[in-house]
Amino acid sequence: MKPKISIIVPIYNVEKYLGRCLDSLLKQELKGFEIIGINDGSTDSSLTILKEYADKDDRIVVIDKENEGVSAARNDGVKKANGEYIGFVDPDDWINPFMYKHMLEIAEKDQIDIVMCSYIREFGTHAKEKIFDLPNLSSFHNGDVQKNFMRRLVGPLNEEVANPELLDAWGTVWSKLYRAELIKNNNIHFVELKEIGSNEDTLFNIYASYYAKSFVFLNKPYYHYWRANNTSITSKHNPNLVSQFGKLYNSIENFLYEKNMSEEFQIALSNRISLSTLGLGLNTISKGNRYSILKQVSDLKNVLNNSRIKRSLDQFELKHCSIIWKTFFYFAKKRLAFGLYIMLMSIEVLRKTIR
Template identity: 75%
Template sequence: MKPKISIIVPIYNMENYLGRCLDSLLSQDYEDFEVIAINDGSTDKSLTILQEYAKKDPRIYIIDKENNGVSSARNDGLTKAKGEFIGFVDPDDWIDPQMYKNMLKVAEEDQVDIVMCSYIREFGTHSKEKKFALPERSNYINDEVHKKILRRLVGPLNEEVANPELLDAWGTVWSKMYRAEIIKNNNLQFVDLSEIGSNEDTLFNIHACYYAKSFVFLNKPYYHYWRANNTSITSKHNPNLINQFGKLYSRMESFLNEKNLGKNYKMALSNRISLNTLGLGLNTISRGNNPSIIKQIKDIKELLNNSRIKRSLEQFDLKNCSMIWKTFFFFAKKRLTFGLYMMLISIEVLRKTVR
């Protein structure tokens, strides 16, 4: 018998968190699923932990491979997935017991291609729900999937730019469950992070939502996103991020052109590039980057003079931004490097103390 759901878990050196993740999966109210656990060349006890769990529960299927990154691991999981639906869970996160049961109910009753839930950010000392200003359930059918979801994944428009922190809130794969045929019939795969730096989830979802005929958002925080893991790829300084984001944008542009998606999508991408000035700037001043203040300011100047970023900032409309973001992006548009640097320092402090 094929399982109804395949849950793909990519694992690299997660011995401190893996048990918590697997316990949450195996404690689901719904039982007809498989866990495809990909040990991506871990050098800690992750494989041993997996093997111990697999002995106790036959729903766990282990792929043991040499380290090749999270995208490769997820792609390997996709090749082995047997379920009618596919979900993704990261090994330092966990889920509520009713998550897949409730998402599957929606998918089966209404023949939905993609179901998404909201999530809670877990900081170790406290939790914070990611708020979506939407009703308890939102349905998107046919063209609405493109106009409301796909376009939002490409980037924000109008008042959506007011909240840069929500830029990729819709882009995560772990908050979603997909009808497997959407992925397999269109040969969807994850792009390697060594090429694009991050946002492999968003790029995957852009393609998935292009082919999906229906999408439901459940405004229920079933997923717990662990933010206290200092070894996470998202917490490290990446000296190549500007170049990698350039390749990410090129892939997005190529997709928009290939699918003949219109000017709204291209403006949305331009706004994404502008808003990403924040993330790129924070990467420049991150604690993993040890150069002097003078070198960091020089790097920010180089960032602001990047031709693609400069062009996007020039057409970025500030009218929907709050005063603090108007100030931030005014500095970025005018390439006022020192002012932008001081704002980035302040934002980084607030990000760590308030969250």
């Protein structure tokens, strides 16, 4: 019997967390689903744990492959998926028992292409819900999907720029349920991180939302996003991130041009590039960067003088920003790298203490 949902789990060296993740998936209050666990060349006991679970439950499908990265692993999972719908879960996260049941009910009732829920950030010592200032349920159809969902993925407009921390809150794939035909019929796939640095989720969702005829946002925090994993790729310093982000922006820009999207999307992308100075700055000062403070400030200066980033910052409007973000982006616009460094250090401390 064809499963209703295929849950794709890319796995790499997560022996500490994998059992928790798989337990939460197997406890879903839903009949007829499969879990596709892709072991992406793990060097710890992740594969052993995955196989032990698979031996006890035939809903788990095991793919064992050489390490190619999370994007390739997810793409392999999509190819293997038999479900009418596809969901993605990261192996250090977990989900509520009724998450997929509730999302599937919404998808099947109105033939929805993409259903999204909200999530909770888990820090080990405390948890914090990601707040979306929206009704309990928001539904969009046809052109409104691109106008409201796809455009948010491309970048913020007007008052939305006031919250840089929400820039990629819409872009995660693990908070969503997709109609499998939407992904497979349009050949939507994940781009390798070595090409674009990060935001492979957002790029995937930009493509998916363009082709989607319907989208529902369910303002319920069903997904638990584990933020205490110090080995996560997002916790490491990446010296190539500026050039990789350039390729990411090129991919988005070319897609918008190819699909003849409106000028509003171009403005949104420009705002995304401006707001990305926060992520690029935090990457520059991250603990994985062993260079001196002077070298880090110099690297920040180079980020701010990047031609594309500089052009976007020059066009970026500060009127919707709070006083803190006005100060931050004033330093960025004026290429005041040392002032930006001080603010980034303060932001990093706040991220670790109050989050």
